[in-house]
Amino acid sequence: xxxxxxxxxxxxxxxxxxxxxxxxxxxxxxxxxxxxxxxxxxxxxxxxxxxxxxxxxxxxxxxxxxxxxxxxxxxxxxxxxxxxxxxxxxxxxxxxxxx
Ligand code: HEC
Numbered sequence: 001x002x003x004x005x006x007x008x009x010x011x012x013x014x015x016x017x018x019x020x021x022x023x024x025x026x027x028x029x030x031x032x033x034x035x036x037x038x039x040x041x042x043x044x045x046x047x048x049x050x051x052x053x054x055x056x057x058x059x060x061x062x063x064x065x066x067x068x069x070x071x072x073x074x075x076x077x078x079x080x081x082x083x084x085x086x087x088x089x090x091x092x093x094x095x096x097x098x099x
Contacts, residue, residue, distance in 0.1 A: 017093070024094025027087055028053065040098055057098040064092040 028038040037052035056062055068088045071081065083091070 020090045020093045021097045022094075024090035024092070024097075027083075027091050028094055031081055031083070032091070053095050054098045057095050062096065064089070064096065067092040067095055 025038075028036075032038050032053070035050050037054075040054050056067070071083055071088050071091065
């Protein structure tokens with residue numbers, strides 16, 4: 001029994017993380033793919049200069065704080081998507097998982 005509890009303590013956090021990444025990926029497909037290339041398969045950026053998510057993930061200053069700030073409306077040409085905190089968090093983990 002103790003072993004079972006220990007085992008789930010070890011496994012659960014990583015499961016939660018995989019789930020967040022998957023949730024972020026679905027959000028990205030739904031809300032971001034109209035402008036950004038959102039998955040790893042992209043080999044080049046779009047002609048209009050909108051950065052791809054793998055490119056964003058690869059930038060050294062792309063922390064999750066930076067990504068969340070970029071999702072807020074005051075920023076540049078990004079539209080106001082009114083994303084909740086959890087959505088922003090999951091999108092940020094997804095983008096950083098592309099590293
Ligand atoms: C209507 C088009 C559009 C949509 C939809 C859009 N973006 Fe953007 N995004 C842009 C443009 C254009 C830029 C380039 C920077 C700028 O000019 O503000 C950008 C920049 C960014 C950056 C900043 C990159 C950096 O280096 O700082 C992040 C992060 C980002 N977008 C994330 C998202 C996420 C996450 C979504 C979906 C929830 C999303 N974007 C949806 C147009 C869009």
